[in-house]
Amino acid sequence: MILVYTxxxxxxxxxxxxxxLLDKKLVGCVNLREHLAMYWWEGKIEEDKEVGAIIKTTEELKEKVIEEIKKNHPYSVPLIMVMKAEVNEEYLDWLKKVTK
Incomplete structure (x- = not known):
């Protein structure tokens, strides 16, 4: 399993x-959280509210998920971070059943 964060x-x-992503069965689950973001943009420090998405999918679907995020994301330079995750077998089995 991998986690994709954006x-x-x-x-x-x-x-x-x-x-x-869910409709295309590229991911099994997404968690969304509102948070404060501070970052450099065009030479100055910005501060905004953002929503972080923790997206759960399989290694096999990674490239399709990244492509779909890039195609539909509103930011010109979106963060797309991929992390390998070790999970219990039951969860991984479920994830594989609900994605294609």
Whole structure:
């Protein structure tokens, strides 16, 4: 299993992109959390509310998930972070059944 992490400007955009991933059966589950983000942009430090998405999928679907996020993401430079995850076998079996 892998986790894909990305951020969105608001819950509406996050839900829109994550629903696409779910509808296409590229992911099994998504967790969305609102948080404060501080970052450099165009020479100055910005501070905004964002929504972080923890996206759960399989290693085999990684490239398709990344491609779909890039195609639908509202940011010109979105973060797409991929992390390997060790999970219990029952969860991994479920994840493999609900994705294609």
């Amino acid at each position: 951020t969105f400007p608001n819950m509406e955009e996050a839900k829109k992109v994550c629903k696409i």
